[in-house]
Amino acid sequence: NELDVPEIDNQIIGMNLGETKKFDFTFPDPFYRDLSKSGKTATIEVTVDRLSHIKYDEPTDEFFYKHYGYNLEGYKIFIKGKLEEQYNEYIETYKSDLVWEYLEKNTVIKSYPKERDKFYIDLYDDYRKSAMEADMTLLEYVKKREKCNTIEEFNDFLNKYVDDYCKREMILYFIARAFNLKYTNEYYESELLEYVEEFEIKTLEEAESFIELQIGLEEYKERIQLNYVYEWIGNNAPVAEDVKTFVNDLNK
Numbered sequence: 001n002e003l004d005v006p007e008i009d010n011q012i013i014g015m016n017l018g019e020t021k022k023f024d025f026t027f028p029d030p031f032y033r034d035l036s037k038s039g040k041t042a043t044i045e046v047t048v049d050r051l052s053h054i055k056y057d058e059p060t061d062e063f064f065y066k067h068y069g070y071n072l073e074g075y076k077i078f079i080k081g082k083l084e085e086q087y088n089e090y091i092e093t094y095k096s097d098l099v100w101e102y103l104e105k106n107t108v109i110k111s112y113p114k115e116r117d118k119f120y121i122d123l124y125d126d127y128r129k130s131a132m133e134a135d136m137t138l139l140e141y142v143k144k145r146e147k148c149n150t151i152e153e154f155n156d157f158l159n160k161y162v163d164d165y166c167k168r169e170m171i172l173y174f175i176a177r178a179f180n181l182k183y184t185n186e187y188y189e190s191e192l193l194e195y196v197e198e199f200e201i202k203t204l205e206e207a208e209s210f211i212e213l214q215i216g217l218e219e220y221k222e223r224i225q226l227n228y229v230y231e232w233i234g235n236n237a238p239v240a241e242d243v244k245t246f247v248n249d250l251n252k
Contacts, residue, residue, distance in 0.1 A: 012046055020047045096234030103233075109170045120162045127158075172229045183228035191224045 011023050022045045029039035061071040068075050131141035139151055148154040175181070183191075192207040201207050211220050 008044065008046070011044075012048065015046075015048045017048050017050070020045060022046075092234050096230065099233050100230075103171055104167065107167075107171055109167050112166070112170075116162060116166050119166065120158065123158060123162065127154075169226065172226045175233065176225065176229045179232075181229050181232055183224055187228055188221075188224055191227065192220075195220075 007025060011021065011025075015021060022043060024041055025044050026041045027037045027039060059072055064070050064072050064075045068078070070078055127142065128138055131138045134141055136144075139154075142148045142151075142154045142157075146154065146157055148157055189204050192204060192211065193201070196207045196210055199210065201210055208217055211217050
């Protein structure tokens with residue numbers, strides 16, 4: 001505390017973050033930091049706005065029941081389950097990233113300049129419209145959003161993004177054709193309902209109508225197909241032992 005009085009520290013022991021407490025306090029006599037307060041009584045209001053150190057009691061079943069709804073052993077099982085779930089999610093993501101990095105470095109894709117240039121123009125127009133809606137110039141907008149300090153930097157950024165995006169889509173398209181991949185009905189429904197979850201839409205028919213109005217259902221189906229193929233790549237990539245060791249080390 002700013003007054004550096006141990007009695008005040010004793011009053012706040014046990015308080016929680018954000019909690020406020022009032023108490024009467026008599027200043028020492030003399031109080032050398034401010035002699036005018038010596039021996040006087042004041043009502044002090046304290047609010048805990050930060051915690052720099054937490055002292056934990058010995059964990060007991062009662063403590064864990066109170067805070068987590070489990071006894072100590074049950075809480076250990078709960079934490080272990082969450083860690084295993086996180087591990088499985090991480091290993092799948094790590095596999096996908098490794099495979100995708102390999103594919104991008106080792107795949108040569110035939111260029112389609114007409115389609116590529118159309119995508120560039122459409123994306124450039126989207127940025128201009130967004131800048132106008134924000135009542136900003138294009139340069140002001142891309143400085144704020146993409147950290148591009150000049151239009152030339154923005155053009156370089158956009159060209160790279162378009163090239164990377166087109167290559168990614170073509171790789172996914174050829175893999176889907178080579179392995180005859182198509183998302184399942186269950187995957188389709190899951191992706192749609194997850195997309196509209198925040199709007200409290202519960203049925204597939206309502207979700208399809210909503211997405212049709214927002215971005216177009218056929219366009220969103222194309223996104224679902226690409227996501228499905230990307231996940232398929234990760235799920236079917238073999239995991240080398242050194243990858244497992246690497247992930248295990250991260251979890252320690």
